[in-house]
Amino acid sequence: MYKTIISAVAFSLLAGGCSLQNVEPWERDILARDKMQLDPYPVDRYLDDHIYYSKESSTGGAGVGGGGCGCN
Template sequence: MSTPPMPRRAARAAMTTALALAALATTGCAITPPQPWEKGALARPEMTMGGDVLGDRFAQHIYTSKENASGGNGVGGGGCGCN
């Protein structure tokens, strides 16, 4: 037993509804650039990927000391943690 085909009016209404929903969904994805008053916060050093160089070096030193290994970041060395 197969289902009977949809009437043309119902098929057209379903297509129109699907297209309207797709158009509505894509309008919510618009990305606007930051406004001039928002750029001050984005320019702070904390907002960059490498904003705290000393902190990054310290965290890497602690990691290599605890793991007793190094690699992938800087030069090789021991893992005792005593400078």
């Protein structure tokens, strides 16, 4: 139990230390690229979700219509 707490505290300290690094103005163009975003290809994710939910005949939180036949 204590090992879990200690490792969680150590991880949070390490992860928090990474956020203290300053980003220089000439480095911001690299961070602003589409592939650096959390969802770099939203259209591809939407289409994959649509196909998955159509085959599973259920809907998730992505806002795509459901149905087993895929004719939405």
